[in-house]
Amino acid sequence: MDKANQRLKQIQNIVEKQKHVLILPDNAHVVLHGPDALHGATTITIDARRVLKFRSLPREAALVLSALGTPFEKNNPVPKYSVLELFACEGIKTPITIPDLWAVVYTLWTLLHTQEVMPFVFAPSIPPNDAETLSSYLLNSGLARHALDPNVPELFLLRGTFWQGAGSGPAWGVTSGWLRRPIDYAAFPPRWGEQGDMEKHRAYVAGIERDPHMLPLIMSWDDERMGYAEIVWIKENHVAAYVPGGAQDHDRGLHVLVGEEKFRGQIFSQSWFRSVTHFMFLADPRTARIIGEPKRNNPAIIKTSVDAGMHIKTAFYFPYKYSVMTCNLRERFFKEDMLQ
Incomplete structure (x- = not known):
C-alpha cells in the first residue's frame, strides 16, 4: 500500500x-x-x-x-x-x-x-x-x-x-493567422432587424462580398458559429461625414451581431470584441483607428465597447438613429494589456 x-x-x-x-x-x-x-x-x-x-x-x-x-x-x-x-x-x-x-x-x-x-x-x-x-x-x-x-x-x-x-x-516561416475558409454566411440568423427569406439574405451577403469597402465575417467560438460582423472602410462609409476632424484614409469600422443567446454577456463579449479589434489592426498596419457608431439607447454594447478599450468621441444623429461614436486607437490597444 x-x-x-x-x-x-x-x-x-x-x-x-x-x-x-x-x-x-x-x-x-x-x-x-x-x-x-x-x-x-x-x-x-x-x-x-x-x-x-x-x-x-x-x-x-x-x-x-x-x-x-x-x-x-x-x-x-x-x-x-x-x-x-x-x-x-x-x-x-x-x-x-x-x-x-x-x-x-x-x-x-x-x-x-x-x-x-x-x-x-x-x-x-x-x-x-x-x-x-x-x-x-x-x-x-x-x-x-x-x-x-x-x-x-x-x-x-x-x-x-x-x-x-x-x-x-x-x-x-511562422504560421500565424486567422481561419480562412468558405462559409455560407446566410446560414446564420438574419442580420440587424432585417426581414425576408434566406434567398434575400444570401443576395445581401453576396453584394457585401463584392463591395471592396466591406468585409463580412462569421465569428466562431470553438468552431461553433456565434456572431456575424461587417468590417468597413470608414472613409467610404456614410459615417465618414460625422467623424470629428474627418475620417482618416485607413480608419476601419465595425458592425456586429451576436445571434446565439448563450454567447451573449460580458464573459464572451470582451473576448470576441477584442479579438475582432485585433484582427482589424492586423489586417492593415496603416489602420490607426477603429470607429463604431452604436445606438445611443443601447447601453450594453456601449459598455462592451468601452470595456474593450474604446472611448466615446461624440454623439450625433443619423437620419434613422441617434448614435454615439466610439473609437479605439492602435497606440493604446497595443501599448496597454488589451488582449487579456
Missing part, C-alpha cells in the same frame, strides 16, 4: 507541475512542465516535444530609452523586470527553430502579459552560432531590441510588436 501511495503521489506531483498554456495557430498544444529541482527551470513543450527551458535570474533590468548620461538614467520610473534565461533542453541535439522560438515568445507573453517588455539572455547551453541566429531573428523582425546603453547585456522582448504580428508570416 505504501508503494502504491508513493507512486500516486509521484503522479500527482507530475500532473500538478504541468500547465496547458495555449493552442498555436496550427493546433499544436503548448504545455509547461516544472519548475525542476535542479535549475528551477520550466520546460516548454509543443505537442509533448521539448523545445526550450526558461527561468528567472536573480537580477532585474529596465529598458531606459531617454535621459541617458543624466541623473535620471538610474533614477527614473521605468519599471524593472526579472531577467529570464532561455536555455536548451538536455539531450536535444537539433537547434531551436525560428517557428519554435516564436511559439516560445508567444508562450512567455501569455504568461507575463502585464509586462510591456521582457528582458532575457540566452544561456551558454545554446551554442553561440545558434544564439546569434535566434537573436538576429528577434531583432530584425522587431520582436526584440537592444537597450540604448551598450553595457546592458540583455535583449528586451516587446509586447506591443508581438501582438501586432512581428516575427510571423511567410517571411519567417
Whole structure:
C-alpha cells in the first residue's frame, strides 16, 4: 500500500507541475512542465516535444530609452523586470527553430502579459552560432531590441510588436493567422432587424462580398458559429461625414451581431470584441483607428465597447438613429494589456 501511495503521489506531483498554456495557430498544444529541482527551470513543450527551458535570474533590468548620461538614467520610473534565461533542453541535439522560438515568445507573453517588455539572455547551453541566429531573428523582425546603453547585456522582448504580428508570416516561416475558409454566411440568423427569406439574405451577403469597402465575417467560438460582423472602410462609409476632424484614409469600422443567446454577456463579449479589434489592426498596419457608431439607447454594447478599450468621441444623429461614436486607437490597444 505504501508503494502504491508513493507512486500516486509521484503522479500527482507530475500532473500538478504541468500547465496547458495555449493552442498555436496550427493546433499544436503548448504545455509547461516544472519548475525542476535542479535549475528551477520550466520546460516548454509543443505537442509533448521539448523545445526550450526558461527561468528567472536573480537580477532585474529596465529598458531606459531617454535621459541617458543624466541623473535620471538610474533614477527614473521605468519599471524593472526579472531577467529570464532561455536555455536548451538536455539531450536535444537539433537547434531551436525560428517557428519554435516564436511559439516560445508567444508562450512567455501569455504568461507575463502585464509586462510591456521582457528582458532575457540566452544561456551558454545554446551554442553561440545558434544564439546569434535566434537573436538576429528577434531583432530584425522587431520582436526584440537592444537597450540604448551598450553595457546592458540583455535583449528586451516587446509586447506591443508581438501582438501586432512581428516575427510571423511567410517571411519567417511562422504560421500565424486567422481561419480562412468558405462559409455560407446566410446560414446564420438574419442580420440587424432585417426581414425576408434566406434567398434575400444570401443576395445581401453576396453584394457585401463584392463591395471592396466591406468585409463580412462569421465569428466562431470553438468552431461553433456565434456572431456575424461587417468590417468597413470608414472613409467610404456614410459615417465618414460625422467623424470629428474627418475620417482618416485607413480608419476601419465595425458592425456586429451576436445571434446565439448563450454567447451573449460580458464573459464572451470582451473576448470576441477584442479579438475582432485585433484582427482589424492586423489586417492593415496603416489602420490607426477603429470607429463604431452604436445606438445611443443601447447601453450594453456601449459598455462592451468601452470595456474593450474604446472611448466615446461624440454623439450625433443619423437620419434613422441617434448614435454615439466610439473609437479605439492602435497606440493604446497595443501599448496597454488589451488582449487579456
